[in-house]
Amino acid sequence: MARARQARAEITRQAILNGAAIAFDGTGFGGTSLSDVVKHAGVTKGALYFHFPSKEVLARTLMEEQFQVFRDVPSFETPGLQTVIDLTHRMAHGLRTDVRIRASIRLVIEFGSFTNPDPTPYDSWIDICHGCLTPAQERGDILPAIDVHGLATLLVGSFTGIQVTSHVRTGRDDLRTRIVDLWTLLLPGIVPTARLPRFDPAGSPACRAEIALPVPDPQAVPAG
Template sequence: MAQQERARKTKDAILEAAGAVFAERGYDGATVSDVYSRAGLTKGAFYFHFSSKKDLAEEVLSIQVDRQGYPILPRQVKLQELVDAGFVFAHRLMRDSMLQGSVNLSLESGAHQLDRKRPFVAWIDHNQRALTEANDHGELYSHVDTAEVAELMVSSFSGAQILSHILTGRQDLTTRVAALLAHLLPTIAVPAVLARLDIAADRGERVLAEAGVGTTALRPAPPGLTDTL
């Protein structure tokens, strides 16, 4: 058990270092030795957990999917849960280097053969489910095309992330997400729902605090967090 625990810590240290290295140098610019050196590990320790740079990158990419949903508490207004998922993701993205590396990989269109669709499709599916639930609760206008909006939210969030990254090093990401929602939601949500939504920029931080997950826990996200929440 102690050995399992140690192995998991080693693997997580590699993923953490990989996130930072991919974020800084991109997939093509990163080397396996960059990663294990930064993690303070040996080549042998690296290849015990990962077979190649591509294998490592696939796992870094999957972090966006596996850890995306936590910890969204149920709300009376279903659309608030969708808003919360976006703000929590934005809040984490401003702080978690592993997640930053993961997002960078999915945006990078170099020579690599990574499956970049997966994190986007996972988020589209997530939004589609949340919008359908909101629709079932009568929260959306009847003309809303939930599939279209699910994709529009993913694309617009991705764009906010990129512009925030390029212009301010992600410092204003949650402010951009708030502006996006303020312009997008009025064409989707009926007024009675709109008036009850909390779309302030610090929403993600408050949601995490309410769930008992502090910001410090996000540098980096602790191993197995998705299992325990």
């Protein structure tokens, strides 16, 4: 009986998060009311308050969704530069296909911009990238003169700007192409020439298979 109640409670909680994601993705934190969340979630306000005592708690719970794309990093035996490349592609894919990740990123940008900015999500991204880039440099995959923490910070800032620009210009239709461009242009400046063939700006075969992405045609003229 208790297990059944817990299962029903978790179903309700996920319905609330899904409804909140739809609302926040569409109108942002300031433009979304709890009534909007209730409407999209198909639950009562009482059920919403049982799981989430405020709109901010609900928003911050959703903001954690973005880190689902990083969930496997701690289990990697040899995280490195290709790991970071793949993570950017997985995040780009999530932004295009998962409303909860889109809402999460929109909330991060809103919470982390001008009014009482919160750098915590950005710092978490930087730490994850740094944790992959440090062993990569130790293996000789990144030039020894590179400050890998600075590189991690640059990558997080670059991805944030690229995805926002892609969202505004094309509704993120060109986001994968822009991520490939980022790595194609960046890798020669951070990787020893002899090691460049080890890294695929379009994502590793395993990454492409996981998110069902084709390999870009190297002869194709980049869009835009």
